[in-house]
Ligand code: NAD
């Protein structure tokens with residue numbers, strides 16, 4: 001059992017959860033994830049480690065309540081426990097001194113971009129961050145991102161805060177201003193990562209994305225997280241989750257992620273229905 005040391009919502013439906021997991025906290029590197037099983041009967045879900053504190057023996061995850069399991073996780077509070085936390089899994093982010101790097105987080109993807117931005121800064125890079133959200137109330141980790149950045153930009157789709165537009169537009173603006181950009185890291189929804197890849201492709205800017213396929217075991221055995229990169233089959237849980245954005249087959253990823261949508265929807269609806277019943281008695 002893994003104890004939750006603290007839990008608080010950062011935005012509607014997005015919760016920051018700090019979990020006691022000393023061995024994982026000691027070993028983890030930026031870009032790695034854990035597989036979590038909320039209780040004995042639960043499914044396993046992969047969640048990137050947003051932060052860790054080896055002295056305190058804790059790791060932090062940031063969870064968007066979308067399906068049944070992530071909603072269950074987000075219903076947990078300080079002092080509650082989680083049955084299984086396995087990790088750290090996946091290959092760490094590739095960190096070196098590239099020069100000027102742009103770290104882009106779309107929505108909850110910002111939580112995954114954050115630890116890598118920290119590592120890129122520590123490696124001596126000039127770090128520009130762009131964090132996009134649909135609206136002001138969905139912006140997360142603004143303070144943390146600003147602290148780690150040499151330049152930080154917020155974008156909102158509706159213009160309620162920061163730059164009015166998509167993260168891609170802000171990146172294009174930076175490129176058009178004549179800035180030298182040596183490396184781009186982009187993490188967020190699939191259409192965003194695909195669009196970023198198309199922005200940087202003509203300029204041959206090295207661009208890396210973190211993929212979020214369906215995962216089951218997280219250790220390279222089930223094949224669930226199969227992705228196509230440079231026309232080759234890769235397993236995101238062991239070969240990734242980070243890959244060269246210009247070589248990823250995003251359509252294949254998007255199609256595979258939709259396979260269980262009807263079941264996921266049904267399970268999430270049943271969970272919400274059960275919660276409403278419990279609340280009403
Ligand atoms: P969202 O839909 O609110 O988008 C966040 C930002 O991404 C937008 O503000 C915009 O700037 C940009 N964006 C979105 N679509 C774009 C497009 N077509 N072109 C250019 N820019 C675009 O994001 P959300 O609701 O927080 O994200 C949810 C999705 O992100 C889920 O599908 C989830 O599975 C995925 N996700 C991916 C990862 C990962 O590792 N890649 C991690 C967490 C979540």
Ligand code: FES
Nearest residue numbers: 218220222223237
């Ligand atoms: Fe099973 Fe990657 S999750 S092979």
